[in-house]
Amino acid sequence: MQSARVSGGESASPPEITEIREQLERILASDEFLAPERGRRFLEYVVEETLAGRADYLKAYTIAQEVFTRDPSFDAQNDPVVRIEAGRIRRGLERYYLVAGQADPIEITIPKGAYVPCFRYAAAAGRPLDQTEDEDAFGIVSESPKPVVAAEHRDGPSRLSWAWYALPAAVAFAALIAITSFFFPVPLGRKSAPASMSLVTPKVLVEQFEEISKEGGPSDIARGLTDEVIGELAKFKEIAVITRVPAAGPGIQQEEPRFALQGGVRVGGDKLRLNVRLVHRADGSVIWASNYDRDLRVQDILEVEADVAQRVATALAQPYGVIFQADEARIAQSPPDDWDAYACTLSYYSYRVDLNPQNHDAVLDCLKRTTARLPTYSTAWALLSLTYLDEVRFQFQLDMRRLGEPLALAFDTAKRAVDLDPQNARALQALMLADFFKGDVDAGIRAGAAAYAINPNDTEVAGEYGFRLAFSGKWDTGCELMSTAINRNPGPIGYYEVGLAVCAYMRGDYQAAELWVRMADLKYNPMHHLVLLAVFGAEGKLEDAHQEETWLRANAPALLANIRKEVAIRLQRPTDQDRFLAGLRSAGITISP
Known part of the structure; x- marks a missing residue:
C-alpha cells in the first residue's frame, strides 16, 4: 500500500x-x-x-x-x-x-x-507524541545537551533563544492586600444561615449594544455581539451575568448589579468598530473602556463577533481582570459585611501574587468558612482544593496538626466542586492538579482538556493546563500554551515564568532558563529556588547554586531530602526527571538512587 x-x-x-x-x-x-x-x-x-x-x-x-x-x-x-x-x-x-x-x-x-x-x-514505537528517542524536548534532532559537571565552568554564554522570553511586560498587579481585611466571621449570637448565591459573585448587567451607524445591517451585528459577549462572560463562574435589572416589589429585596457593560457598534464600508465600556452603576463612573476594530473583508461577521466577544470577556472576567481589580480596591477601602465569600475569592488571588506561605493558612481558613456557609458554591470548593494542594507542591506544610493528608483533601474537595458544577472550569482545573499530583496523569490531562474546552478565555485555566501538558512530556504544546496565557494575563505571572524556565532548561537553553526564573521572583516559593539551583548547576555557576541550596535547606529541608521523589511527582517521564536531576548533581547535590 x-x-x-x-x-x-x-x-x-x-x-x-x-x-x-x-x-x-x-x-x-x-x-x-x-x-x-x-x-x-x-x-x-x-x-x-x-x-x-x-x-x-x-x-x-x-x-x-x-x-x-x-x-x-x-x-x-x-x-x-x-x-x-x-x-x-x-x-x-x-x-x-x-x-x-x-x-x-x-x-x-x-x-x-x-x-x-x-x-x-502520534506515538512512535510507544514513545510520547512530543519526543522520540533522538529528539530533544522540542522535537529537534540533536545530541541531548549535558549540564557541565560541578568542577567545570562554561567558557562563554550560550546563544539566547529570544523567542521564548521576548514577551510583552506583564501589567503590574496591585500590591498584596492585607489578608485580614478580607475575612468577616459571623458575629456570635447570629445564625450563619445559607446566604443567597447572588451575594458571593459580582453582578454585571450587559446592556444591549447600540447601533451607531446607519449604513444598514449593524443593528443585527449589535445584537449578535451582545449575545456573544453574554455567552463568553457566562463561562466565568466568579461573576454573575444578567441582561436586565430584577424588578423589586413589596417585601422583596433585590441586589442591584454594581456594574454595567455598554457598547456601541459602528460599521463603515468594510470596517467595523465596537466601543465598549464597563460602568460603575452607582455613580456612572467609567471603570474601563476599549475599542475593537475589524476588517469585514478578512473575517466574516460571525467570526468577528466570536473573536471580539472572547477578547472582551477575557479582559473583564478573568482572575486579575478589570472586575477583580475594581472589587479588590473597593473591598480594601470598605469591606462589606455580606461579601465574605467573594472576599475570600479575592484573597486567594492576592495570595497567588507571590505565593507567600505566611498568607496560606489565612486563605485556607477563609475558604473553609465559605464552604461551610455556602456548601453548594462550587468555585469556593475549587479554590479550597487548590489551596490544600499548595501544601504539597510548594511545601507549605505549616500546621502539622492539620487533620488529613493535604493531597487527599485536595482531591476530595476538587471532586466535590466538579460534582456540584461539572461545567465549572475552575473546578475542573482543581481536579486536573489533584489527579496530576496523585500520579494519575492521564485523568489530570483529561480534566484539564475539559476545563480548557469550557473556557479557553480563562488564562489561569489555559496556563495551568499548559503547565501540566509540558510536565507530562508534551513540551511543544504545553510551553506554547503557557506562553500564550502569559501574554493575555494582566495579573501576576511569576508562577508561569518558572514553568517557562523549565521549558527552556529542557531544551538546553540554560541562559534563557535563568532569565525566566529570575523574572519570576517568587522569593518565598521553594520550587522557584529549586529550578534556579538546577539551572545554576547546568551553567556551572556554583557560587550562585550554593546560595540556592542554602535557602532550600533552611526553608524547605524535606524537599532536598526527598528530591528524587519530589521531581518525579512533577515530571512524568524518567528521561525528563534525569535531565533535571543532572543539573542538581552538577550543582553538587547528592541524588540518592
Whole structure:
C-alpha cells in the first residue's frame, strides 16, 4: 500500500494514505474542530492534494481559486484570505488535539509559513507524541545537551533563544492586600444561615449594544455581539451575568448589579468598530473602556463577533481582570459585611501574587468558612482544593496538626466542586492538579482538556493546563500554551515564568532558563529556588547554586531530602526527571538512587 510522505521527518515509518484519510474524517466530524465550512474545505483540499502528490502546487493563488472561488485576478498581497484562513485552521487543529484528539493515532498539522500539511504517527514505537528517542524536548534532532559537571565552568554564554522570553511586560498587579481585611466571621449570637448565591459573585448587567451607524445591517451585528459577549462572560463562574435589572416589589429585596457593560457598534464600508465600556452603576463612573476594530473583508461577521466577544470577556472576567481589580480596591477601602465569600475569592488571588506561605493558612481558613456557609458554591470548593494542594507542591506544610493528608483533601474537595458544577472550569482545573499530583496523569490531562474546552478565555485555566501538558512530556504544546496565557494575563505571572524556565532548561537553553526564573521572583516559593539551583548547576555557576541550596535547606529541608521523589511527582517521564536531576548533581547535590 502506498504511504504518505511525512514532512519534517519525525518518523521513519510514515502513516499510510488510508490512515491519514481516516484521521481527516475524524477531525472534520468532530464538534471540537472549530472551523467554518470554508475552513473545513481548506483543510480537506490541502490534505488531498498532498496525498495526490501535488503538494508543490499548494500556493495561495491555487488555494484561493479552488477553495475560495476567487477569480484569476486574485492577488495574495492585497487579499490575505488564504493566509488568514490557514492561521485559523492551525489554531483549530491545535485545539482539536488538545481537547478531543489526544488519543488519535495520526497527527495532521500545517506548519507556519506554508500550506502543505504534515502527517505523522502520534506515538512512535510507544514513545510520547512530543519526543522520540533522538529528539530533544522540542522535537529537534540533536545530541541531548549535558549540564557541565560541578568542577567545570562554561567558557562563554550560550546563544539566547529570544523567542521564548521576548514577551510583552506583564501589567503590574496591585500590591498584596492585607489578608485580614478580607475575612468577616459571623458575629456570635447570629445564625450563619445559607446566604443567597447572588451575594458571593459580582453582578454585571450587559446592556444591549447600540447601533451607531446607519449604513444598514449593524443593528443585527449589535445584537449578535451582545449575545456573544453574554455567552463568553457566562463561562466565568466568579461573576454573575444578567441582561436586565430584577424588578423589586413589596417585601422583596433585590441586589442591584454594581456594574454595567455598554457598547456601541459602528460599521463603515468594510470596517467595523465596537466601543465598549464597563460602568460603575452607582455613580456612572467609567471603570474601563476599549475599542475593537475589524476588517469585514478578512473575517466574516460571525467570526468577528466570536473573536471580539472572547477578547472582551477575557479582559473583564478573568482572575486579575478589570472586575477583580475594581472589587479588590473597593473591598480594601470598605469591606462589606455580606461579601465574605467573594472576599475570600479575592484573597486567594492576592495570595497567588507571590505565593507567600505566611498568607496560606489565612486563605485556607477563609475558604473553609465559605464552604461551610455556602456548601453548594462550587468555585469556593475549587479554590479550597487548590489551596490544600499548595501544601504539597510548594511545601507549605505549616500546621502539622492539620487533620488529613493535604493531597487527599485536595482531591476530595476538587471532586466535590466538579460534582456540584461539572461545567465549572475552575473546578475542573482543581481536579486536573489533584489527579496530576496523585500520579494519575492521564485523568489530570483529561480534566484539564475539559476545563480548557469550557473556557479557553480563562488564562489561569489555559496556563495551568499548559503547565501540566509540558510536565507530562508534551513540551511543544504545553510551553506554547503557557506562553500564550502569559501574554493575555494582566495579573501576576511569576508562577508561569518558572514553568517557562523549565521549558527552556529542557531544551538546553540554560541562559534563557535563568532569565525566566529570575523574572519570576517568587522569593518565598521553594520550587522557584529549586529550578534556579538546577539551572545554576547546568551553567556551572556554583557560587550562585550554593546560595540556592542554602535557602532550600533552611526553608524547605524535606524537599532536598526527598528530591528524587519530589521531581518525579512533577515530571512524568524518567528521561525528563534525569535531565533535571543532572543539573542538581552538577550543582553538587547528592541524588540518592
